[in-house]
Amino acid sequence: MDTLHEPARDIPVAAECDLVVVGGSCTGVFAAIAAARRGLSVCLVEQLNQLGGTATASMVCVWHSLWDTVGRRQVIAGLTSQVMERLATRGAVIEQGRDNPNWQYCFVPAELACELDVMVGEQARIRTFLHARLAAVAVEGRRVQAVVIEDKSGRRAIRARAVVDASGDADVLRRAGVALRRHEVLQPPTTAALVAGLGALRRAAPGFDLTRTLFDPADPQALRHGFVWTAPVPGAGDLELVFGTRVHGADTSDADALTRAEVEGRAQVRRITDLLRRQAAAAGAPPPALAAIPARIGIRETAHADCLHRLTEQEVLHGVRFDDAIANGSYRVDIHAQGGGGLTFRYLDGREVRFDERQQAHLGRWRAPQAVDPTFYQVPYRSLVPRALDNLLVAGRCFDADPGAFGAVRVMVNCNQMGEAAGTAAALALGAGTAMAAVDPAALRRTLAADGALVI
Ligand SMILES: Cc1cc2nc3c(=O)[nH]c(=O)nc-3n(C[C@H](O)[C@H](O)[C@H](O)COP(=O)(O)OP(=O)(O)OC[C@H]3O[C@@H](n4cnc5c(N)ncnc54)[C@H](O)[C@@H]3O)c2cc1C
Structure with a gap:
């Protein structure tokens, strides 16, 4: 070097x-x-x-x-x-x-x-x-x-x-x-998006499915391999935080990988905004707005x-x-999951739930039921x-x-x-x-x- x-x-x-x-x-x-x-x-x-x-x-x-x-x-x-x-x-x-x-x-x-x-x-x-x-x-x-x-x-x-x-x-x-x-x-990093107008879209299109909108495999514009969840912002009306991006294969403790992840995370946010706007246009709802993005990509690990x-x-x-x-x-x-969609939950009572690429839940167990389950860990x-x-x-x-x-x-x-x-x-x-x-x-x-x- x-x-x-x-x-x-x-x-x-x-x-x-x-x-x-x-x-x-x-x-x-x-x-x-x-x-x-x-x-x-x-x-x-x-x-x-x-x-x-x-x-x-x-x-x-x-x-x-x-x-x-x-x-x-x-x-x-x-x-x-x-x-x-x-x-x-x-x-x-x-x-x-x-x-x-x-x-x-x-x-x-x-x-x-x-x-x-x-x-x-x-x-x-x-x-x-x-x-x-x-x-x-x-x-x-x-x-x-x-x-x-x-x-x-x-x-x-x-x-x-x-x-x-x-x-x-x-x-x-x-x-x-x-x-x-x-x-x-490594668990992948995610860039959040603060979005205005999702509520109006849901009201205009009652069957609106956020997961399908973002990850429809038949849609060439859609994101590949992800998982989406949203959270309200208390007191902020129609503003919602949308966590739908994932940057796979990024070890963000490497400087160049961190730069690439920030850019890729924002590119995915842009695509999410465009996909939501397309849905809104089809439903006759006002276009959702990208109100803010975070100062730093969310790093899991x-x-x-x-x-x-x-x-x-x-x-x-x-x-x-x-x-x-x-x-x-x-x-x-x-x-x-790294490199693909979905995620896996394991619970202290023995249940395991795996969400696949389409966010369909698959129920199973990581261990057989027992008389008494622990209720917390240390x-x-x-x-x-x-x-x-x-x-x-x-x-x-x-x-x-x-x-x-x-x-x-x-x-x-x-x-x-x-x-x-x-x-x-x-x-x-x-x-x-x-x-x-x-x-x-x-x-x-x-x-x-x-x-x-x-x-x-
Ligand atoms: C998208 C996403 C969703 C998540 N969802 C949830 C959730 O719903 N609920 C939940 O509880 N957890 C969630 N997590 C996990 C959780 O947020 C993190 O595991 C946790 O916040 C890690 O905390 P930390 O203090 O170890 O690290 P960080 O929060 O990353 O804090 C590290 C701090 O150190 C600073 N720092 C780093 N390097 C340096 C340096 N060289 N010099 C000076 N300062 C430095 C950083 O700027 C930062 O402020 C999520 C994580 C992500 C990424």
Whole structure:
């Protein structure tokens, strides 16, 4: 490979802190808030202009159930509940179906971004760096000493005693030269589209079928290989978020692949808009409008850290309990097919549902019925502790899991809990002067419970 020599240089130190959190989705924000509440000074680094990550910048506006699979026991609380309560006071969230397994929150992404600014602003110990991209990591032995960011002011360092890598792609580990793991088949990225006028189209054409419109194999204009779902935007009238694109074969932690995926995702959004307009014209409805596209394509999966424990699909589906559990979840295993259409759901009660290319459901079982089913699963702290470094934790979608476990745990209500746990664990590790791996799980769980998390 052709190379260019970059001369060594001294750079200013922008901040010195106890903890630097790289990545400002709710995962990273909750890590920062949890650590600041426990007395740490925190720098929060986010490459985009806003906090919230996929939930805001990629407009993925749905958080799943905080209850177990049968709706009998609440299994998630903490900052996740608090954010939704705060959005509710602004009419920016609707709850759908509390009494059924598809219970979920639909929220306004822009309102979440604003609320996270407020929540972070309430913590005097957090300094936020927006438009700041991680550029390098200074490591001595098994410890990160500092991270280097590139922002409007140039290249600057942040010295920190501990790090939470909430970048989704495990960028801190990667820049520290630590080998990452990639699943053979990655879940594909999707570009959302904020569309106005779908409601009018449905009213004008009562038999309107969105899946057939977008993926009709007989239609040369239609998209190939996909899956579509929509979500309302609370309080925004006829606006709906449409998730109908998929960019197959893209590992978006590769810069060129990310560029191609962004362009391809938007090209698919354009085709969706045109297909909807064609349907509207045929039905005599006003043409649907493409009101907005996200700042960043929605990324489901790239790399995973190699941690003390790799969570498995069997552990998730059998609801295995862990002594060091720091998160509980009830969302099903949900694997979007790569390279084709459809997706597969596996539930804790043994059911399996496969949706084919035409979104027809095929019901089956991954195991025989049994007398008692687990109703939630857990994430152990060890799945956030990379083997390679002593003062760093991962949180969010780059945690250590096999493809099936990842398919369930990847949703935001679970990533949020990982963030809260990582920030809390960093405070305990720094307080005790230990490596992250030596944090006492019982003390961590007690502290999380004292701070409002549901610890089971
Ligand atoms: C289309 C789509 C639909 C989905 N549907 C749902 C759903 O309905 N419900 C649900 O709960 N989950 C859903 N998911 C999954 C869920 O959104 C993600 O798994 C989750 O948001 C991952 O959170 P994260 O914090 O790990 O990563 P991200 O949300 O990707 O956050 C990482 C943050 O780090 C920042 N960052 C990255 N690299 C750097 C760097 N080098 N320097 C500085 N900052 C950096 C990013 O800008 C981002 O803000 C969906 C995902 C997609 C893509």
